[in-house]
Amino acid sequence: MRDRATSAVIESTIPARLDALPWGRFHTLVVVALGVTWILDGLEVSLAGAVAGVLREEAGLRLTSVEVGVASSAYLLGAVLGALLFGWLTDRLGRRRLFFITLAIYLLATAATAVSWDAASFILFRFLVGAGIGGEYAAVSSTIQELIPARVRGWTDLVINGSFWIGAAAGAAGSFVLLDQLDPALGWRAAFMIGAVLGTVILLMRRWLPESPRWLMLHGFEDEAEKIVASIERQTIGHEARRDPSWPVVRLHARGHTPIGDIARALLKLYPQRTLVALSLMASQAFLYNAVFFTYALVLTDFYGVPPEAVGLHILPLAAGNFLGPLLLGHFFDSLGRRVMITATYAVSGVTLLIVGALFAQGLLTVGQQTFGWMVVFFFASAAASAAYLTVSETFPLEIRAIVIAIFYAVGTALGGVVSPWLFATLIGTGLRWNVFEGYAFGAALMVGAALVEWRWGVAAERKSLEEVCPPLTLVDD
Template sequence: MDRLNGSPDGAETIVETDIPARLDRLPWGRFHWLVVAALGITWILDGLEVTLAGTLSGALKASPVLQFSNSDVGLAGSAYLAGAVLGALFFGWLTDRLGRKKLFFITLGVYLVATAATAFSWNLWTFMLCRFLTGAGIGGEYAAINSTIQELIPARVRGWTDLVINGSFWVGAALGAFGAIVLLDPAVIDPEWGWRAAFLSGALLALIILFMRMWLPESPRWLMTHGRAPEAEAVVAGIEARLRAEGHVLDDGPFPKVRLAARRGTRLAEVAETLLTRYRQRTAVGLTLMAAQAFFYNAIFFTYALVLTDFYGIPSSHVGWYILPFAAGNVLGPLLLGRLFDTLGRRPMIVFTYAMSGVLLAATGALFAAGVLTATTQTLAWMVIFFFASAAASSAYLTVSENFPLEIRALAIAIFYAIGTGIGGVAGPWLFGALIDTGSRLSLLSGYLLGAGLMLAAAVVMALYGIAAERRPLEEVSRPLSFRD
């Protein structure tokens, strides 16, 4: 139960609460499945958007209106990522100030309008602007959703849940690939209208998600740090009542309590001091993991279709068939490996998945340069690589979202996502697009080796400096800034 105590001089309000312990002791129930479904939708949207950008690249190049080059396709991908970077920073800051739930609707609304507008682009610059705004909406969702996952899911399954939700990106990728197969088929629809309809499908999905989000509660942990203890208590009591109605037996306590000083927000100077001084080692680890996986993923996946069309002669209308098995490997990785992040632990599993991703990409790149792969064997190789890389990338988000204090969690996620993506992601699609334009397999191999080297370096950094956060309460992994003894 919660209690608010005003200090004698009225300068500080103390919230004494057992909410964190009560949330962590909950059995897994229908509520948690609903959280996974409603929040995982965001990654489905992102997967849909990224896949559409890749699978539609051939149609965008062939469009009599747009007439994109390979470099234009890569530039548009970079515009999407640049929007995601800035959107994450701005909306992440708002998420810590205004709450998780409000931002769910704001960021989804930005995405919905922007992706619908993409369908009506008439040149490179309007297309890039719409992609930039679409990315801003998705980037904002990252901060709100990853923080909410951490704050609602019990500690004992936090790793697996986070990885599975982040891995749902590839469900969207499969939807995007299948949609492209249908919408780029000249027998079904004129390709010039097909790529436009593909982007409108993303807006339609977002409209459905707006209604799904209605039932999501505000994070009780966010409410308690903002002095709204009665609201936080009501949310947790409602979850407990729902689980009891399902037949679960809940421990009635008593539970350990924490004492927090309520605050409206956190000064940016305090954010900087926390990241650069108090937790500078964690900051270095988080940036390394995020930058490596961002370059690895975005550089390769944004130009996936170009490799198939330019080097293997696959028609753009058939690219979706090659993305479906690739997406399956990405979904299965977090799903099958995720439990090990909670049992064997964060550090050994993150090191293993990052290192395997790097080694396998370097080996596959060498085979590609030697010309011994076909489109089918290339796809199978990528499927195996990204079985591990998907778990690795998801674990980067897990790391930065649980290793920093509650009061700056959303902004910290946004900062790491923004810097990591800015360093590793924005330049990647453009670089790989330029390498593909050379028509040289050896040139493209150099890009693959760079991506592999970054993943191996990240594995070393995690092995040396990572922390064990598995099965530990968030307040123990990183004590809240407002904690009072």
């Protein structure tokens, strides 16, 4: 058990040393072993949709449509509650401990889903899978931010977030193969085991990752933090870095935990404009994504006559657009800057959604053109959505980074998961294209509004250390 010197004043160059490192194998390991969380989330969402039909049949669990919907809601609820609980624990107990716990919960729960025996067990296990994924977002996002050098933090974060769509495509392709090649009674169970197998491999890889030196420094474990940074330097540049006089020194009070009152004070009193920006970005992108992706199958079947079994093919170009956006645009978030690129991607995705929606309402698009239009929209919207998570994770103090990520993730998931699917399903149910367009127009307005909020109050965090972007709450003034 570590001895916490929580009354001490820590003077350290650890943040500067981490930001000064060139990219090395250590950083690649961080991206692969931690960034897989987004792939797992995409995998789970895609698998759940792909096997929903089988689950309603005798070969599955004979679920009703309502029970399938409840299972999806249970996953979202688990993600929200898991993010809040494990985000709070991540700030108190450490990043490393929690990213093992949350992945283990996911691994066990998704394996249990594969052996579900009735509706109740399936719904329970989906809730636990969601809890593991939600907890992963908080624990993993904070760790990645604190280990990746500042000059490439934006691009790295965007690509990792965009990898959700690699998981979505893999889930769609994997479930198709398994359901086609195996007996359906075994195929859907084997599909859910994909996540368990992948999770096991990643769990072993994470053994080689250290605790965040920034978290250790904050909690008074300076010697341990120094050893970890020295080890990373040896892995990356072959020797421990010599002290550079230009490196800024961080001076702060070590503390064991941050009271809830300090969290509320930071969000509402110290940084109210940043809170407004984060809420605007997270809520608008959540509405847009859930509005389209929970109901795109209905649009294709009801308005274009696409057979239900062929709907899955249309997710592949959408997944490609969603991944290519952050991959190709991510570098500009570090070079041109956060405010310029976040404003641009939110505004462009809103305007293109309005254009595609208007063409759809007038019946001017074929099914292929409709899919291509969505692909263009989400090329920009994916970069925008990824930037929302980047904004939340880098613009609030070190002490509350994980719980703040959890709070905004929960709010965004709750708003998008509850409001937009119901609204769009209702609009599509009218059978009138112009009614559906009204929903698209509302989503576009939210995105453009978020762009204006970002332009007015966004933070220029590019190529700056996390401590420069937002000083720790316990910073000692010179």
